[in-house]
Amino acid sequence: MAQTFLHTLFDPGARALQAAAGSRASYARMEAGAGPVDRLTDRELDFISARDSFYMASVSEDGWPYVQHRGGPAGFLRHVTGNRIGFADYRGNRQYLSTAHVAADDRVALFLMDYPNRRRLKMIGHARASEDPADIAALMPPDYAAEPERAFLIDVIGFDWNCPQHITPRFTGVEVRRASQPLIDEIAALRARITQLEGQES
Ligand SMILES: Cc1cc2nc3c(=O)[nH]c(=O)nc-3n(C[C@H](O)[C@H](O)[C@H](O)COP(=O)(O)O)c2cc1C
Known part of the structure; x- marks a missing residue:
């Protein structure tokens, strides 16, 4: 734990x-x-593989905390083996802050949110950036419109689940569409029925 x-x-x-x-x-x-480590279990790995974003904090060379949002298709943060997880680093603003930070100090903190279910997982670990094409290929989500520049491999040493306090549930567009589709279908069926009844009256 x-x-x-x-x-x-x-x-x-x-x-x-x-x-x-x-x-x-x-x-x-x-x-x-x-x-030596908090061993990741299926509970953490299932949670990790369902995320479509997370935040990763690293430390600048003079000790400033720095945090960056990472996003991708659900499951883009992947279990590699044991307590190792990783993700493909897509080309972005070319500041390379996280890459430079972990080269000097490999300690990172990750924050993963599940807003609809009001769950959150904190992890700390040692990260390295790899430009090995095999690492990048193993972590790049198929058919995702981004250009991978490197892979980040993180050896998790500890994690902690947060309580659900003060988390306002939020939903993605896909989740809102999925929840509203039955209502949209019902409205369409009712409209069709009204049109049919009006046709019978005239
Ligand atoms: C064209 C472009 C512009 C971006 N501009 C910003 C930005 O101004 N601020 C930011 O935090 N991320 C920005 N991003 C996203 C970052 O580049 C991306 O998250 C990257 O992984 C950051 O890595 P770093 O924090 O290690 O430097 C931009 C991405 C693209 C493609």
Whole structure:
């Protein structure tokens, strides 16, 4: 579960604040269970493979946090093997911030949102950019209109599920169309019936 995630991110300041707030004892028990990594399970992998976007934070060479949105067809963030996940990096604004950052410091944080179901998953790990054509081909979604420049491979060391608090459900155009299609069909059927009845009256 989240033991390694928490153990990695808790610093003395956080532990002191937890002690003052009365939450330290239970978190200390969780930290005691930390191993080398939080092992990804089917639950996390299913969630990851359903996402069509996520946010990835990296660290600049002088320590600034930087976060970038990544998007693609659902499943573009893929399980590679074990605790390794990856995605194809499409040509964009050619600033190459994430690529440069992970070359200097490979630590990244990923934030994955499922707005309709009000779920979110946080992950931390070590990332590297690969220009190996085999890595890029393995991660590039088929028939997607983007030009891949490299692959990002991320070895997840920890993850934590967030609670659903304060998440406003949001829906994609596809989800809205799917939910409204039965209503559209029913309206069409009713209109056809009205037209038929009007034809019989005249
Ligand atoms: C023509 C074009 C312009 C873009 N402009 C921006 C931009 O102004 N700001 C931004 O955050 N992303 C922009 N993007 C998306 C980024 O280029 C893309 O997310 C890229 O992966 C960012 O990588 P980096 O954060 O590692 O530099 C643009 C993409 C394209 C194709």
